[in-house]
Structure formats: C-alpha cells, structure tokens
Amino acid sequence: MTESGSKLRIFKILKIIISSLLITVLLLFTIAAIRTLSLDVNAGLQLAHWEKTNNKSLVIDHHQREELLANFKEAIRIPTVSFSRTEINTTALLEFDRFLRKAFPTVFSSSLVHHELVANYSHLFCVKGSQPELVPYMLLAHIDVVPASESDGWEAPPFSAKEIDGFIYGRGTIDDKNSLMGILQALEYLLLKGYAHMRDFTSVLVMMKKSMVSMER
Numbered sequence: 477m478t479e480s481g482s483k484l485r486i487f488k489i490l491k492i493i494i495s496s497l498l499i500t501v502l503l504l505f506t507i508a509a510i511r512t513l514s515l516d517v518n519a520g521l522q523l524a525h526w527e528k529t530n531n532k533s534l535v536i537d538h539h540q541r542e543e544l545l546a547n548f549k550e551a552i553r554i555p556t557v558s559f560s561r562t563e564i565n566t567t568a569l570l571e572f573d574r575f576l577r578k579a580f581p582t583v584f585s586s587s588l589v590h591h592e593l594v595a596n597y598s599h600l601f602c603v604k605g606s607q608p609e610l611v612p613y614m615l616l617a618h619i620d621v622v623p624a625s626e627s628d629g630w631e632a633p634p635f636s637a638k639e640i641d642g643f644i645y646g647r648g649t650i651d652d653k654n655s656l657m658g659i660l661q662a663l664e665y666l667l668l669k670g671y672a673h674m675r676d677f678t679s680v681l682v683m684m685k686k687s688m689v690s691m692e693r
C-alpha cells in the first residue's frame with residue numbers, strides 16, 4: 477500500500493466518525509427540541525381519565541400561581557414547632573388557624589364542605605360526592621414541624637421561606653406544609669371552578685404528626 481493510499485483510508489475513517497458524531501448530535505438535538513416544544517407545563521395538574529372532568533379546565537392562571545406561592549411561603553413563616561410530645565407553640569397554631577381561614581375562604585365557607593375544628597387546633601374537612609357508592613378517599617397532613625435553628629447550618633433562616641435559585645428554603649417545605657397547602661389549595665381552586673366531587677373526600681389536618689401515627693393504626 478502506498479503512503480498516500482493509507483492516508484486516504486485514515487481520512488475516510490475520520491470522515492465516517494465525524495459524520496456519525498454529527499448525526500448523533502443532530503438527532504439528540506431534534507429529540508430535545510421536540511420534547512421541549514411539546515412539554516405540557518400543566519401536566520401535573522391534570523386529573524386521571526377516570527375522573528371524567530374534561531369539561532372543567534384545571535389550568536390555573538398566572539395570578540393564581542403567584543397567590544399559591546405567597547400562601548405557601550406564609551405557611552412556612554409561621555413557626556408551628558412541636559418542642560416535645562406535649563409542648564407545642566400554641567401562639568403559632570392559633571396564627572396558623574387564622575392564616576388558613578384567610579388563605580382558603582372558599583374551603584371554609586362552601587356549603588359543599590363540612591369543616592370541624594378538632595381539639596382546638598386540628599381540622600377535619602369532608603366533601604360529599606355525587607356518587608357515594610364509589611370508594612372514598614382521605615388525604616392527611618400535619619401542621620407541626622420539628623424545631624429548627626439557623627445555627628444548624630441552614631443556608632437561609634428556617635422560618636424565612638426565602639427563595640434561592642427557584643427553591644424555597646424553610647422548615648416544613650417538604651414535611652409537611654407542602655402536603656397541607658397542596659390539599660387545601662387544590663380544594664379551594666376546584667371549588668372556585670365549580671368542580672363537583674364524584675366520590676366522598678375527607679381531609680384531616682392534624683396538629684401533631686405523632687397523632688397521625690396513632691390514627692393510622
């Protein structure tokens with residue numbers, strides 16, 4: 477084989493490698509572009525098909541997004557701390573009660589919702605469904621949080637609900653005020669949209685996580 481012949485072969489192999497790399501990159505880029513363009517940002521807010529609510533739009537508007545974010549931050553800022561099994565900040569609990577009533581006026585005033593205050597600080601909400609023969613469901617959340625002090629190495633004060641790079645920092649953000657606020661905020665918006673529950677729904681918001689454990693038994 478001549479020198480120029482082997483050079484030509486190397487050149488050919490290089491050409492094949494480079495063009496396959498280019499094709500791969502182009503393919504990945506196309507897939508990423510299609511996925512980005514077809515992404516439904518409201519996907520997480522859709523109900524399952526069996527709920528058959530296609531005639532109720534579950535999309536929430538920009539104002540409601542701002543509102544639910546502000547509500548969530550306010551919930552984090554109220555230090556509903558359980559210091560021990562029996563000791564809990566009752567001032568904060570009373571403040572939290574007032575806050576819930578202000579943030580979810582429809583939940584607390586709708587004739588479709590039966591509300592009961594249990595043992596001063598816990599809440600029970602029941603919504604009758606139009607088809608009581610269906611299996612009912614219950615959602616639980618607890619109001620209290622464990623103590624937190626900034627000296628434990630928090631990047632933001634634990635009751636500040638400070639937003640850093642799109643993340644909200646604070647005690648209770650993932651245990652359990654996210655669930656609590658999610659349940660009530662969803663119920664508030666569903667009621668405002670005139671959504672009628674098909675199955676019976678109960679939500680229990682307990683003051684203390686410890687009492688949730690005994691309820692599950």
Ligand SMILES: *[C@@H]1O[C@H](CO)[C@@H](O)[C@H](O)[C@H]1NC(C)=O
Nearest residue numbers: 527528529530531532671672
């Ligand atoms: C959908 O709309 C129809 C007709 O307006 C109504 O009868 C039905 O109850 C609605 N379904 C739900 C789940 O809202």
Ligand SMILES: *[C@@H]1O[C@H](CO)[C@@H](O)[C@H](O)[C@H]1NC(C)=O
Nearest residue numbers: 554555557565567568569571
């Ligand atoms: C209890 O909660 C209130 C706010 O509702 C707060 O001002 C107070 O500092 C809290 N007490 C303790 C001991 O954390």
Ligand SMILES: *[C@@H]1O[C@H](CO)[C@@H](O)[C@H](O)[C@H]1NC(C)=O
Nearest residue numbers: 566569594595596597598683
């Ligand atoms: C509820 O509040 C009343 C009046 O302040 C008090 O007597 C009672 O002990 C409280 N109950 C509980 C379970 O905290």
